[in-house]
Amino acid sequence: MSNLVLVSISSRQSEEKMSAFVLAVAGAALLLGFLYVFQSRRSSSKLPPSPPSLPLVGHLHLIGRLPHRSLHELHLHYGGGGLLLLQLGRRRTLVVSTAAAAADLFRNHDLAFSSRPHNAAAHKQTYGSRNISFSPYGEHWRRAKKIAVVHLLSQRRVEAFAPVRQAEAAELVARTRRAAEAREAVVLKELLYSYTNAVVTRAVAGAAGMTAARLRQLLAHTATLVAGFQADDVLPDAPARLFRRVTGLEKKIDDMNGEWDRFLSEIMAEHKEKARPGQGGGDFLDVLLQLRQEEGAQGFELSDDGIKAIAKDMIAAATDTTAVALEWAMVELIRNPRVMAKVQDEIARVAGDAEQPAIAEAELSKMGYLRAVVKEVFRLHPPLPLLLPRESMSPAAVQGGRYEIPAKTALLINAWAIGRDPAAWDAPEEFRPERFLCAAAAGQAQAVDLRGTDYQLLPFGAGRRMCPGINSALPVLELALASLLRHFDWELPGGGARPAELDMVEAPGLSTPPRAPLVLVPKWKALA
Numbered sequence: 001m002s003n004l005v006l007v008s009i010s011s012r013q014s015e016e017k018m019s020a021f022v023l024a025v026a027g028a029a030l031l032l033g034f035l036y037v038f039q040s041r042r043s044s045s046k047l048p049p050s051p052p053s054l055p056l057v058g059h060l061h062l063i064g065r066l067p068h069r070s071l072h073e074l075h076l077h078y079g080g081g082g083l084l085l086l087q088l089g090r091r092r093t094l095v096v097s098t099a100a101a102a103a104d105l106f107r108n109h110d111l112a113f114s115s116r117p118h119n120a121a122a123h124k125q126t127y128g129s130r131n132i133s134f135s136p137y138g139e140h141w142r143r144a145k146k147i148a149v150v151h152l153l154s155q156r157r158v159e160a161f162a163p164v165r166q167a168e169a170a171e172l173v174a175r176t177r178r179a180a181e182a183r184e185a186v187v188l189k190e191l192l193y194s195y196t197n198a199v200v201t202r203a204v205a206g207a208a209g210m211t212a213a214r215l216r217q218l219l220a221h222t223a224t225l226v227a228g229f230q231a232d233d234v235l236p237d238a239p240a241r242l243f244r245r246v247t248g249l250e251k252k253i254d255d256m257n258g259e260w261d262r263f264l265s266e267i268m269a270e271h272k273e274k275a276r277p278g279q280g281g282g283d284f285l286d287v288l289l290q291l292r293q294e295e296g297a298q299g300f301e302l303s304d305d306g307i308k309a310i311a312k313d314m315i316a317a318a319t320d321t322t323a324v325a326l327e328w329a330m331v332e333l334i335r336n337p338r339v340m341a342k343v344q345d346e347i348a349r350v351a352g353d354a355e356q357p358a359i360a361e362a363e364l365s366k367m368g369y370l371r372a373v374v375k376e377v378f379r380l381h382p383p384l385p386l387l388l389p390r391e392s393m394s395p396a397a398v399q400g401g402r403y404e405i406p407a408k409t410a411l412l413i414n415a416w417a418i419g420r421d422p423a424a425w426d427a428p429e430e431f432r433p434e435r436f437l438c439a440a441a442a443g444q445a446q447a448v449d450l451r452g453t454d455y456q457l458l459p460f461g462a463g464r465r466m467c468p469g470i471n472s473a474l475p476v477l478e479l480a481l482a483s484l485l486r487h488f489d490w491e492l493p494g495g496g497a498r499p500a501e502l503d504m505v506e507a508p509g510l511s512t513p514p515r516a517p518l519v520l521v522p523k524w525k526a527l528a
């Protein structure tokens with residue numbers, strides 16, 4: 001930039017002109033900045049606290065590569081009542097950082113905040129927001145979510161997939177055993193991602209192997225295209241589109257959508273071919289095709305694109321999240337040998353010395369400490385630390401009228417910060433699963449749970465937009481963890497970091513695995 005300026009100014013006269021110009025621009029920017037701050041303060045005295053902002057970008061310059069951490073810092077500095085109002089580019093955004101503020105939002109204003117902000121790139125990737133996750137609040141979302149809850153992710157269907165989980169957990173153990181026998185270290189992320197990917201691919205499309213491998217590639221590419229703040233979050237529609245075109249992003253997104261569509265169309269065509277009407281389907285695609293035949297799913301038109309959008313949603317929502325939670329669980333257990341020993345003892349006690357490699361799912365419900373470990377992992381490492389963004393559809397007077405939030409305000413719930421809220425948790429930075437057992441032992445009605453009614457623990461969200469996949473995710477996660485801890489002892493490779501030195505910072509993205517992928521050496525435990 002400075003070189004350009006030097007070259008272009010050839011005479012004293014032009015230097016003077018330039019200084020005047022620079023001064024004018026700087027003055028205008030200052031004025032705009034002042035007006036902006038003044039305007040946002042003046043427009044309502046009942047807005048939540050907000051740091052000083054800049055013209056155009058608002059507060060974007062205050063957000064680093066890990067937005068949940070930047071927002072937590074801002075909350076510690078400015079947060080009144082656990083709320084902050086930020087201008088993130090073009091989006092006015094309410095950020096919730098404490099359990100008490102989340103409780104008020106979910107108990108009293110869930111409906112007002114039940115939509116999703118429009119994002120042109122996401123709109124394109126979801127067949128025009130025909131999926132569930134990114135669909136704005138309305139009839140389409142209501143019906144699609146009901147289909148997911150009643151027909152795809154119900155307790156009955158989750159139980160029907162138990163053999164798939166068993167088979168994939170056995171495969172996970174077998175792969176790990178091969179590495180153990182070869183005395184090789186494993187990259188946990190790869191092992192775990194293959195497992196969750198295979199489970200979800202079989203549930204959605206009934207296939208594993210090549211299909212799972214192709215899907216894995218598609219998911220990885222998609223993640224790199226949608227991670228972090230997008231042009232659409234910052235700029236109005238037309239300039240955002242122009243930005244995407246100029247940077248080549250638009251073409252990349254179109255190519256990726258084309259690949260996804262070819263893949264989904266192929267597996268749909270296979271399902272249509274083998275469909276046996278009236279036989280009650282096996283995988284999600286079978287169920288969706290069957291529902292289409294039955295009176296249009298109670299008047300809800302399930303077009304080919306609609307079915308593909310829902311199938312893609314399920315695959316994307318289930319794979320990463322579960323693998324990320326599993327990887328953090330292993331990181332925390334390696335860092336906390338006392339907890340590792342205790343949970344391994346419990347698993348050995350409950351699962352016994354059975355010859356077969358798989359743990360029966362009925363045994364998982366008897367592993368209270370394992371469940372407490374899982375909750376503690378979700379408290380400190382929610383895989384989607386800011387959940388999914390929401391948007392308000394009407395004005396809301398929150399915290400008993402203390403603050404007034406205008407309609408069309410985006411909402412970010414910082415589940416990562418809420419899990420560290422000192423008003424809700426004792427010694428929040430400590431990994432201590434016992435906190436969940438003590439609550440139950442102390443006669444409190446029930447220990448804090450993950451199901452969206454305890455607002456200090458929100459890894460699956462809460463309210464109308466809460467994750468419908470929780471019943472399906474928990475057994476997938478618990479089964480893998482129990483199997484890996486039952487059959488193997490785990491060590492860091494020699495010469496690497498010591499447990500206490502493990503990097504506990506996240507990688508950036510919508511879901512946040514450890515920044516440094518965990519590498520461990522498994523040791524096969526011969527069962528007694």
Ligand code: HEM
Binds near residue numbers: 462465
């Ligand atoms: C550890 C695993 C998982 C975690 C941590 C997780 C977390 C979340 C979160 C935080 C949300 C947004 C909630 C909100 O906006 O308040 C969400 C939404 C959603 N999840 Fe999950 N999820 C997991 C697994 C799954 C699975 C296995 C499925 C399906 C097979 C699934 C399907 C969905 C769908 C469809 C939505 C959109 C709901 C809506 O917008 O109404 N998730 N999930």
